[in-house]
Amino acid sequence: MKHLVIYAHPHAESLNHSILETTVRTLKNNGHEVVVRDLYTLDFQPVLKPEDTASMKAGQIPQDIKTEQDYITEADVITLIYPIWWTGLPAILKGYIDRVFSYGFAYAYGEEGVVKMLTGKKGFIINTQGTPKPYYDESGMTEALKMTSDTGIFDFVGIESVGHLLFGGVGHLDEEAYKQMLKEVEDTVASHFS
Template sequence: MAGKTALIVFAHQEQKSFNYAMKEAAQAALRRKGWKVLVSDLYMMKFNSVLSRDDITGSPKEPNKFKYGAETLIAWKEGRLAKDIMEEQKKVEMADLVIFQFPLYWFGMPAIMKGWVERVFSMGFAYSFEAMYSEGPFKNKKALLSFTTGGPESMSSPKGINGDINVNLWPMQNGILNFCGFKVLEPQISYAVAHIPQEARVGILNNWEKRLETIWEEKPIKYVPIQDFEGLSGGFVLKKEVVEARSDDKYGPTLGQNLGKPLPPDSQVKSESTRL
């Protein structure tokens, strides 16, 4: 893994937090294995998470009816995106692996991190109708979510009050990471860290560092490749022959493309190789 670059996108306000400790552990573990590690500490940077006309420099093509996606696409092509966006895009371009480290807020990323995604993963740079999902611009990169939760794992089980964590993960892992082409690795979930003893927290940190020693060799979570779908004219739905080939399967191919069948268990928390 020597010579590879990792980017840690970090969102927590407090340096004494467990999320900060996870970020520090990741930096140390990866550097010991020869990785170059970049960090975007969003709160420390006071990163602007709000989309606006200020995200481009120069005059918009249609000033009277500003369309964010279209204008930022043109600005990206012409090198006219805002300086902070371009700086973060350069980090993503350099990275072989992107780790998102954050506390789970309201079943998702903190607003500052979601804003980073919305501004940095701009049209053209991170996706287009011609290049998305398995053919997305980041198809040679890997990414994973590492986050803490307030409640225990049981709350996010298929019988738990929060519902199946796999359902919670689908919008972030499929709708952001897989959509942009990343090979999505199993998430690193640290449950109820505020309510467990210190030795348990130390154990989580040690296991995280151990995992990162061989992170590049991990198999990604499996998603349906874009080639299995009709194109834009066909509505981007699964091809008839793909559906027919799975007619006898107990589960749908993915949590999202479930074909009205039972959801494949643990499909967003484990790769297919570790579920077997």
């Protein structure tokens, strides 16, 4: 299978980066092709500008958007790896979704309602957050995060969500806890994509 991993974290020494490395290594060990789009390394421009929408309406997709859309088109599986900041996506990833998952590429509207244009693809998400996981679980925030990303992004465009890992308390745990998180990433990725 062809995997596209969209990664959004600014620090190479972060747990997110270790999660990225674990994910890529596990997929490659299982014989999958993997492309990583590190949005910070790419210096991806996240702001949807008036000239972007004007160009797309005229049938001329800006090159940076077209490049990302081509990667998505080629992928069988799209994995998002990012931290939860202020109960949502980092701005650079939110802007990626705004600009790349555009009308006419990822979705459209027809007589029956929303036309999901990325059907046949699978999606997987891995998140970290500083807030302890029990707080998010008990407050309903964990389910809300899954609803806004798994349903609000993936399902809206036809991508079938196959899993979502959320790791809490990051920055406040011991080394063993982080090792266990990476082991869970490895085991989960291997089980979904053997």
